[in-house]
Amino acid sequence: MGQVTVTLPDGSSRTVPAGTPVRGVAEGISPRLAKAALAALVDGRLVDLVHPLDRDAAVRIVTDSSPEALMLCRHSTAHLLAAAVTNLFPGAQCGIGPATDEGFFYDFVVDRPFVPEDLETIEKKMKQLAAEDLPYERQMWPREQAKAFFARRGEPLKVQLIDEKTEGQRDVSCYTIKDPETFVDFCTGPHVPSTGTLKTFKILSTSNAYWKGDARNQPMQRIYGTAFPTDKELKAYLTQLEEAKKRDHRKLGRELRLFTFHQWAPGAAFWLEKGTTLYHTLANYMRGVLSPAGYVEVKTPLVYNKALWERSGHWKHYRQNMFLIESENETMSVKPMNCPGHFLTYASETRSYRDLPIRLHEQTPLHRNEVSGVLSGLTRVRQFSQDDAHCFVMQDQIGDEVERLIRLVERVYDDFGLPFSAKLSTRPEEFLGEVATWDHAESQLRAALDRAGMAYTLNEGDGAFYGPKIDFDVTDAIGRKWQCATIQLDYAQPENFDLKYIGADNTEHRPVVIHRAIFGSFERFIAILIEHYAGAFPLWLAPVQAIVLPIADRHAAYAGEVRDRLRAAGLRAELDERQEKIGYKIREAQLQKVPYMLVVGDREAETGTISVRERSGGDKGATPIDAFIALARDEVETKGTPAAVARG
């Protein structure tokens, strides 16, 4: 046996006998590292600690603090879950059990669905197996022998997986926990060395799934859980789940009286007074952003003859999501999108190259007949409005227009204190048009991103079939990502609708359409904002910006005067003149998350002041009314500091 040289991350190297397991390298460095070691990266490939080093390689030991630890421990915990389930439910068949972004799951075929008590029992069993510190061991089994073993075990799904995934291989990789009797799974690994390192996991929920995610296949029961390398991370995650629950826009929407739903209008919100105020504030904000950017607002019909949808292709590709209306032997549809209406608008007169870009903005409602099972609060609805616009440009204007758009997106998200990231999606396998056109368009998008100084990730092949696109994800106050803005190039629809402009050469040319939205939909964006701010909207968005709270009846006249002056100054002010103690009124205003509570009593009435109480800062003392108005207007104007407000 010869020697092999391993190179460590610090650049140093050492020599070990060929065939030494990577654990040996860790032991050679320090006993502490050997103890903390979970797996290793050998030439960039994640392997078990028992992996033998048979040639020179770069080696990095993976521990708790390595980025690879997360997926490693989740996957190993999924095995632990399966071990517990097969142990507790004899006859349970195992499906697949991958690690996910949030944790892990494992699918099982069982006689009856799991109930919450089952999950407790299962988690207890997992803790027990972890406490026993049983070794994970990789075994290479001859393929036929492995299939026979799983068949005997009553695991036909595993047999099927081996068949599909290891065709032509002699041996297949299986992992045992302790021994094949305790638990064995067909799996390429790697895994942590033993169950003892898996202490920080939590079983979360159960749900239905299908074998291979196909509803025609066998129904299975899925168990979700999560796991982290350290307890601190697990606790932080569970706290975040709690926090998300507290911020749930459905709960806050009711408590803050923003909107409601009724079973007779599934998937469509009833916007209450306060919600409507918020909605209009956003709509007008967007108008204020788009108008100076060269957009014009239009209103196009909500209902169109089927012929339009046949022309646009929606009839063929989107019909099952459209609400249909029969009228005088004609089939009509409520619009699910604005695009076709904008194309007809564009084509309503002859356009000159001098007019381009033409930017049509519209906020009218859209309806999409989403299947009932996917509806959810304001984030997945059947009726909504987009901050939609279509930019009609010449080929060589694409880069400029997209750059302007990127800057617009940036400006809008900054106003809400929402960090964001961009991704560029390029030509998919099936696409319309010429490769050269696509390449040209993609390079213009890249150049625009670069000119705007916008970092982005690349989603190769993820573009729409009619053109490449840039999508933007915002990250809310508790770290969740939401896709909102989109910029999509479209070469197909201008053809379908025979859109033209007259060029400088006095001949007809085809414009390019850019579909774009920044909020996405108002409904969804409001849901995101509610959760982002936890209902405590910054002043410029708050449905009620200030509430005047008189101490006693005798202050009612002065309090009314204060409210009227605030309203005259353009502030959304209310008056609480109920016969209640001041503490009661304050409590209510706090719960309604009103930014400013203005207490007025004898002292204030005499001096023409108000006592300002901030939602998050408490009593600020007596202030002249005009001074407060100036302050509040300034805060509205500058949009406050959303980050600070979100903490309040």
Place this chain on the structure above:
RNA sequence: GCUGGCGUAGCUCAGUCGGUAGAGCAGCUGAUUUGUAAUCAGCAGGUCGGGGGUUCAACUCCCUCCGCCAGCUCCA
């Protein structure tokens, strides 16, 4: 659409073995005139999601439809 869970007053929730429903908050009325997160008392409020069935009797058991929640799936 599929699987599972859920649906009781405006809201949050009790309601045992089948004997036609309760609380707190909100609301209304009255008293109280209040100084920075809940004053007191009284009153009213329900086809127990809709429909059908079993039963002497159904919030309770069965069927069915609707809605909501979680997940799957879908997402031009």
